[in-house]
Amino acid sequence: MSSRWLIKPVPDEDIVKKLQDEINAPKALAQILVQRDITDFESAKKFFRPQLSELHDPYLMKDMDKAVQRIKTAIENQENIMVYGDYDVDGTTSVALMYGFIKSIYSNVTYYIPDRYLEGYGISKTGIDYAADNGINLIVALDCGVKAVEKVDYANELNVDFVICDHHLPGDTLPKAVAVLDPKRKDCEYPYKGLSGCGVGFKLIQALAKEFDISDQELFTYLDLVAVSIAADIVPINGENRILAHYGLEIINTKPRLGLKMLIPNEIAGYINISRIVFSVAPKINAAGRIKHATDAVKLLMAENELTARAYMSEINSLNTQRKDLDAEITDSALNQIIENNEEDKYSTVVYNPNWHKGVIGIVASRLTEVYYRPTVVFTKGEDGYLVASARSVREFDVHEALSECSDLLDRFGGHMYAAGLTMNEVNLPNFKRKFEQIVKRNILQTQRTPTVEIDTELSFSEITPKFVRILKQFQPFGPGNMTPQFITRDVKSGGHERQMGREKEHLKLNVFQPGVRQVFTAIGFGFGDLFKRVKNEPFDMVFTIEENIWQGKSHLQLNIKDIRFKD
Secondary structure, eight states, rough: OEEEEEEOOOOOOHHHHHHHHHHHHHHHHHHHHHTTTSSSSSHHHHHHSOOOGGGGOGGTTTTTHHHHHHHHHHTTTTOOEEEESSSSSSHHHHHHHHHHHHHHHOOSEEEEEOOTTTTTTSSSHHHHHHHHHHHHEEEESSOOOOOHHHHHHHHHHHHHHHEEOSSSOSSSSSSOSSEOOOOHHHOOOSSOOOOHHHHHHHHHHHHHHHHHOOHHHGGGGGGHHHHHHHTTTTOOSSHHHHHHHHHHHHHHHOOOOOHHHHHOOGGTTTTOHHHHHHIIIIHHHHHHHHHTHHHHHHHHHOOOOOOOOHHHHHHHHHHHHHHHHHHHHHHHHHHHHHHHTTTSSSSSSEETTTSSSSGGHHHHHHHHHHHHOOOOOEEEEEETEEEEEEOOOOOOOOHHHHHHHOOOOSSSEOOSSEEEEEEEEEGHHHHHHHHHHHHHHHHHOOGSSOOEEEEOEEGGGOOHHHHHHHHTTTTSSTTTTTTOOEEEEEEEEEOOEEESSSSOOOOEEEEOOOOTTOOOEEEETTTTEEEEEEEHHHEEEEEEEEEEETTTTTEEEEEEEEEEEOOO
């Protein structure tokens, strides 16, 4: 599928020149900084040298004082505390963080993660009953709970208190918990709104650390978990998240906790960045909750004994293999269903099979979106006989809003602009499929039906010097709010050594150069294997990122091809 190239506007040259001189950086990098609202020495200093001292006071968050006081009271009165978290990466890292911290100062604490299939997302009555039956007076909920109004009311009837740490958008009414920590509360003046669920949990232990006279040095050992949550939950990597991610990655790369060390492939150990967490670490953690139960992931993250850690890692590797097999099998089945139903040219994708595994339908929805680039809903049948689905969207199209227009057909739904989940009676499926297609067709713009490749600036290969690469590396950590810069170089030619890679020869590797420029670079293009013959013989324009290729502890510069256009 051809992509639309969108080159970002060139900012004011005087501002770029001033910043370039102040920080002694190449013009292209100064230009990218200005595009990202970094326009002077001080803002550049904060960007390149994030400081833990610049973390916000946790007590600026609404209800923080109430949360701290309730936990202190529980500890003073020897009450039982339960840490409750979601079954995804953000939830499991949150539980490991909060349980690990409280356990370090108090022994009467346990943790609980709901079963994805038996209890579903968020606070469950089963979890509350477990707390009440086991004499637990306080639940600290993480990465969920801000919309659990009825469930918290139920807990209050059983004399079980809640402290909620969430980062999702609240509903019109907040739960009647002792404290609801959520920077997205309308009445919360906390300066940074983009924290992950684990990040909100960290703010709570930051406040508790002050009360229990725990040093910053000990507190900051939990930042590795926060960094993993930031990467996996695709939250913005700017502001406070940039500081948390920067120092969390430093821990992961120098002294990772045992469980994370097990999760990191040996060949990239010591070179972990946000992208490598997303693609190499997070899927393994997620596999536990998708296929079996997320408790195994929490136990691995908290493991202190190597033998124990290896046992949990073995189980997670097995579950991840199952997850990958299911992902591939169901994706193929869904793609075949689209073709068999002659739905390749529609504006949306809605597919259903009662036997598809619930734990991977979100991944499959993402895969289908990559192939057809349109809003996608993947249904299967839940344990209660209702259909459950994951929805994914494309750039700038609000799938949550589209689902809200179908709410008369849905039992329940929730999510955000690009991803959502829903439950529906099976008899409504034909009407939903028809209505969803009509809504998408009516609202989607033509430009939203084509993948967009955003380009930061044009670059000559002569500009890619050791200094350029050294400064570019300091732009990390990359992610939403600070994406990896993408460059365009024109009139590129192959310098030989072209080859196709991958099981189906779907990838491309070659040397590239610009006529008149000495530098020759290795380039790799994932999914560009079909261009093998053309790149050997024709010049082309190339969009790419500059990155380190790590293999068996050795690193070398590599251009990662994002798109290619030939001259005709």
